[in-house]
Amino acid sequence: MKIETFYPKNSILKEHIEYYYFLKTYSRDFKTAYYSFPNTLQSFNIHKNASYEIKHHSTHVYGVPEKKYLMIAQGKYESPLQVLLEGKLDKVTINFKPLGLNHFIRKPLAAITPEHSQSFHEWDQHADTSAFLNAFFGTNDNESRVDLLEEYLLKQYQPLGNEALLQKAIHSLMDFTTELPVQEIAAQLSVSIRSFNRLFFNNMGITPVSFRKIARFRHSLTNRLFNEQFKNLTDIGYESNFYDQAYFVKMYKKITGSNPGKFFKSVDKLADDHLIFQFLKE
Incomplete structure (x- = not known):
């Protein structure tokens, strides 16, 4: 599993996004499980060739070649969230600041993220979404991916009332x-x-x-x-x-x-120490 961390370049996006991280796995046999913990930030994930299964306080994402793209928006949760990643995966996670995601959606956040995790379809209707995803996952250079992602996000941006x-x-x-x-x-x-x-x-x-x-x-x-x-x-x-x-x-x-x-002794820090996970042993 390879993780790379990047930070917003655009001045507007810096106000609303803490950081991005790219996660990639290379084997169909890959499998890892960990606990993620409540956060004031809000994670938003874009996957290529993946599907998912969401249960009570558990999210399972796995590689599926015939599936093209998957977006998952996390809501707020107050107890550990178990995450299982399996197979060949290629994803970017946008970690928004507390109000950040609101600037890129048109409905109230509470209506879009009522659960700890859910598939996200708010951008499906935008004409440029498909072209963005194809271009984004069409390159393996993460610097280029950040540029493409920020260009797309700025097209969705709007000021937030109140x-x-x-x-x-x-x-x-x-x-x-x-x-x-x-x-x-x-x-x-x-x-x-x-x-x-x-x-x-x-x-x-x-x-x-x-x-x-x-x-x-x-x-x-x-x-x-x-x-x-x-x-x-x-x-x-x-x-x-x-x-x-x-x-x-x-x-x-x-x-x-x-x-x-016990908790402090059991956690690992990843992605420039932004991610605090507790990996589960098999």
Whole structure:
């Protein structure tokens, strides 16, 4: 399995996309399984010659020569997602920032990604989609693929209504130094709590409370894996504003399936350390 990571070149896309990664396998006998964990980013996958099977908290993607292209959009999930990759695969994953995908679709995100994973057909009606896919997978040079992908994405781009308000909300929900109550965030934005919850869910596919839980998990994960000064689990929990150690452990068990200490020892970092996976042993 080969993974290469690239970053947006276009200034507009930099605002909405964190990074791309290309994954390729070369054997029909290839098989790997891993757990992916809740994230504030949103993954969008484009495959060549692949099909899929989606079950409860499980996504299986496998190479099928007669199938041409497959797009899968991930929604928000709050517990581990098991992913099984099998056979010869060739895919690009776009990891959008929290509001990013909204700029490239015409329906509310919540309507398009109601499940943890689903096939994506919003671009099927665009006349240039087929030409883009043929050109994209017609070259093996990933630099060229990035150029083709960005050219295509810019054709789909449109501004998002209420973006400034939503970005302020996301910033507040990810701020663990002050951690304002959701009701106070809504008040600061001059909207009712009901309107705020509805607007946030429509554009994020998740409630503000659940988004904050995922953001808190990712904040603590970053502190543990990438900041040398945070090695003690108590300090990690404190810095991410977990209420106490018992709550820290409880939330990790729910989000990762294991306690923090065991989880941190079991994960691997890939794609310039952006991907945090827990590979499953056969």
